[in-house]
Amino acid sequence: MADKRHMCLLGLIILCALLTGSSGAEVPRVFCSSGEDVRLSCNNALSGCTSTTWSYSRHSETVELIAGGIKKNEIERHERLRLGSDCSLNIKNVTKEDYGLYFCRQYVYGKQQGTDAHVYLHVLHVSSSSSQSEIRSGSSVTLSCQLYYYQVTCDFLVRSEGLQLIWVNRAGVDLQKDSRFQISFSSGQCISSLTTTLLNEDHSRAWRCQLKHRNQLKTSATYTVKYPSKLFI
The missing domain is CATH 2.60.40.10 (Immunoglobulins)
Structure with missing residues (x-):
């Protein structure tokens, strides 16, 4: 019986870790439809955005989209991405493949500042x-x-x-x-x-x-x- 209670508690801890960021706050969810434009906020941004890095994660794969405030041109969807003046990540003409976890991170002189700002992007798509x-x-x-x-x-x-x-x-x-x-x-x-x-x-x-x-x-x-x-x- 004690083992069962331990497993239930462990399951709750894992679920809480998935739903919250490193600060313990609930990770925001953004919902949009395919074909729309979407803006993902960077809640830990520093002045000027030159310290800002945006990355994307899904299926254990992490891809860097923005580094030091500059867009990575070698990524497949670089033409649809833009960094906002407030360091937000703007995605044009969202596709169903854009869903996943996005996180904003700050670096100063190569050293990370503070914690990551996470956001989930969920995409709605209609087909026949x-x-x-x-x-x-x-x-x-x-x-x-x-x-x-x-x-x-x-x-x-x-x-x-x-x-x-x-x-x-x-x-x-x-x-x-x-x-x-x-x-x-x-x-x-x-x-x-x-x-x-x-x-x-x-x-x-x-x-x-x-x-x-x-x-x-x-x-x-x-x-x-x-x-x-x-x-x-």
Whole structure:
């Protein structure tokens, strides 16, 4: 019994370490949709940003993006990165591959100053099960709204932090109660799926997936149905 209590306590300690930075404060979460621009704050910045280094970590791999206030040009996404005047990291046209842990670190004369400032970036992305040429009136289509997250499980975000993925129409009406749509959620991959049979009037219609965190709307991603042009000649 004592061993079980010890393992539970150890598990809680590990989870707290993942959710907090070295200072013990909760690591901020930033939610955005693919295609958007995002700004990640550097809460430990020194004057001038010449001491600032930004790095990115995912799957045990750490990549340096900014060093000494200067962008690393050899990295794949360097054209989408910019250091703000307040030493924030700005990412243009975010992709689902940008999710992960970012941290800002300060160096003066080669020596680290203070602790790292961490921030999690979670990215919402909507995709269709059908190719553009297959989308037409009478066909069935499934839209997938997936949150790309890091470090914690989707189940934790749902149960402990109130994460919700909600499908709405252009007017903002929840589609969950509309019998025309079959909506399901998988916490294993953090995907909300919407399936429907398309109608003639669905051409150019937009459906939006909203992400709410702790009862606040954080971001949304939209999919607009487009039928092949030859159907409207």
